[in-house]
Amino acid sequence: MNGPTIRFDQVAFAYNEAQFLFDATVPDGAITALMGPSGSGKSTLLNLVAGFETPKSGRILIGEQDMRDRAPAARPVSMIFQENNLFAHLTVEQNVGLGRSPSLKLTADDKRAIADALASTGMQNKNNRLPRELSGGERQRVAIARALVRQCPVLLLDEPFASLGPALRADMLDEIRALQARLGLTVLFVTHHPEDASRLADHVLFLENGHITAQGPAKSFLDEQAPAAFRRYMGDAG
Ligand SMILES: Nc1ncnc2c1ncn2[C@@H]1O[C@H](COP(=O)(O)OP(=O)(O)OP(=O)(O)O)[C@@H](O)[C@H]1O
Numbered sequence: 001m002n003g004p005t006i007r008f009d010q011v012a013f014a015y016n017e018a019q020f021l022f023d024a025t026v027p028d029g030a031i032t033a034l035m036g037p038s039g040s041g042k043s044t045l046l047n048l049v050a051g052f053e054t055p056k057s058g059r060i061l062i063g064e065q066d067m068r069d070r071a072p073a074a075r076p077v078s079m080i081f082q083e084n085n086l087f088a089h090l091t092v093e094q095n096v097g098l099g100r101s102p103s104l105k106l107t108a109d110d111k112r113a114i115a116d117a118l119a120s121t122g123m124q125n126k127n128n129r130l131p132r133e134l135s136g137g138e139r140q141r142v143a144i145a146r147a148l149v150r151q152c153p154v155l156l157l158d159e160p161f162a163s164l165g166p167a168l169r170a171d172m173l174d175e176i177r178a179l180q181a182r183l184g185l186t187v188l189f190v191t192h193h194p195e196d197a198s199r200l201a202d203h204v205l206f207l208e209n210g211h212i213t214a215q216g217p218a219k220s221f222l223d224e225q226a227p228a229a230f231r232r233y234m235g236d237a238g
Pocket residue numbers: 015016018036037038039040041042043044045
């Protein structure tokens with residue numbers, strides 16, 4: 001697997017009076033943090049890539065492929081949310097199995113892939129548990145395992161570890177980093193924490209008011225050379 005670029009070519013969208021216009025390229029096979037004030041459009045941008053929302057105009061290209069008219073399930077994308085990623089009445093193994101087959105008609109190949117994904121997220125001994133019998137971190141591991149069995153080269157993370165404590169959040173970020181390096185994924189993740197961006201991200205896209213107003217290597221955002229808009233967001237006008 002080698003993660004593709006994601007290109008936003010003058011992508012326009014609106015929720016009532018909230019207007020968005022995105023024009024940028026997310027680098028291939030790397031981790032990009034999506035940062036910006038509450039309401040700036042970070043989740044909206046992920047939802048457009050995943051196909052949960054449709055641009056009014058413009059194009060989203062993943063690699064060379066235009067995503068227009070492609071249903072979410074047909075996109076080379078997996079997405080993990082802050083919570084409620086799992087079906088409460090299904091076991092860990094079944095929740096992961098949904099990544100292979102919505103009807104849970106699983107082949108021997110599917111079962112092997114599920115077992116591998118559960119092993120690589122450290123959940124192999126909990127495959128018969130229900131989500132309520134897991135900790136918050138374990139539930140997010142199951143969501144990661146389900147993303148892995150889909151074998152999509154793009155992984156979208158919408159603050160998936162925001163409700164975890166700092167030490168566990170750091171561990172989970174390190175696990176995402178290891179998976180990304182092993183699989184060459186293109187990862188786009190929303191975070192409000194600069195320490196998460198510095199731990200995990202190669203690049204940063206900074207959003208304000210429905211637009212990408214700054215972008216660049218993570219290093220250049222996290223020192224005193226950071227773009228002025230980003231420093232304002234961080235509460236340091238310099
Ligand atoms: N389903 C929706 N219907 C109407 N308006 C929406 C919807 N989803 C988001 N919005 C509006 O669009 C704007 C951007 O929301 P979005 O969730 O993308 O921001 P965000 O940057 O992810 O914020 P946060 O950091 O608080 O999660 C906000 O003004 C929000 O109220």
